[in-house]
Amino acid sequence: MSAPRVALSAVVRRWEDADRATVNAAYVHSVANAGGIPLILSQIMGPGLAARALDGCDALLLSGGEDVDPAHYGAPPSPALRSPDPARDAFELALFRTARERGLPVLGICRGIQLINVALGGTLWQDLPSERPGPVYHDSPVARTARTHEVRLAPGSRAARALGAQTLIPNSFHHQGIRDLAPGLVATGWAADGLIEVAESADGDAWLLAVQWHPEEMHAEPGSPEQGLFRALVQEAKRYSLSASRSARERRSTTSPERSSAGK
Numbered sequence: 624m625s626a627p628r629v630a631l632s633a634v635v636r637r638w639e640d641a642d643r644a645t646v647n648a649a650y651v652h653s654v655a656n657a658g659g660i661p662l663i664l665s666q667i668m669g670p671g672l673a674a675r676a677l678d679g680c681d682a683l684l685l686s687g688g689e690d691v692d693p694a695h696y697g698a699p700p701s702p703a704l705r706s707p708d709p710a711r712d713a714f715e716l717a718l719f720r721t722a723r724e725r726g727l728p729v730l731g732i733c734r735g736i737q738l739i740n741v742a743l744g745g746t747l748w749q750d751l752p753s754e755r756p757g758p759v760y761h762d763s764p765v766a767r768t769a770r771t772h773e774v775r776l777a778p779g780s781r782a783a784r785a786l787g788a789q790t791l792i793p794n795s796f797h798h799q800g801i802r803d804l805a806p807g808l809v810a811t812g813w814a815a816d817g818l819i820e821v822a823e824s825a826d827g828d829a830w831l832l833a834v835q836w837h838p839e840e841m842h843a844e845p846g847s848p849e850q851g852l853f854r855a856l857v858q859e860a861k862r863y864s865l866s867a868s869r870s871a872r873e874r875r876s877t878t879s880p881e882r883s884s885a886g887k
């Protein structure tokens with residue numbers, strides 16, 4: 624079948640004296656390498672167009688970036704909160720809500736796992752070093768592809784199947800994390816300090832998988848297990864695309880004039 628379309632949430636960044644609507648190319652490489660068509664969606668269109676923007680898309684990837692505004696989970700801002708972007712929050716919350724309504728497969732990465740948790744009613748640590756100090760350093764000032772701390776995966780979970788592993792040492796650069804897990808999410812990966820590093824939907828629910836690290840950065844490492852996450856997303860997107868086109872055909876055939884007049 625044809626390559627499925629994967630919507631990819633972008634960021635707005637300023638450099639060389641201009642605002643750019645952009646996303647790290649690593650996300651684009653990862654989706655393309657897995658056989659998907661990456662479609663970059665910008666918050667600049669506003670949350671009112673998020674649902675329309677997802678028409679024709681077969682999956683949603685929520686990317687990394689700014690801290691989610693703690694107002695979305697009813698907490699006052701910590702002094703260590705970093706640069707929330709209200710426009711990005713609003714746009715991605717609208718994308719996610721629409722994706723769940725449609726049963727689109729969703730992959731969340733770093734900020735993505737945090738946004739998903741908040742959207743479903745969970746809360747966040749706003750700054751791990753000051754609020755939840757521990758032996759694991761999650762925000763490593765090293766190369767983006769450096770593998771830094773272990774994550775233990777729940778056997779048989781969507782994550783373990785996609786990664787083909789029970790444990791993994793991924794890269795890690797985040798200062799926030801899941802505090803209270805949202806209802807409807809299942810934790811399936813943990814750092815050695817107990818921090819949730821993976822959350823996913825229950826079996827039988829629409830496919831959703833979210834990780835706290837940055838698997839996209841490993842796109843150029845031959846055979847890296849992280850590429851399995853993107854292959855799983857694209858596989859689910861193909862499945863969604865097939866079922867969506869089947870139900871569209873069925874809708875057309877049950878509402879066509881031929882069919883309705885035939886009964887008269």
Ligand code: MN
Binds near residue numbers: 760761795820
């Ligand atoms: Mn971590």
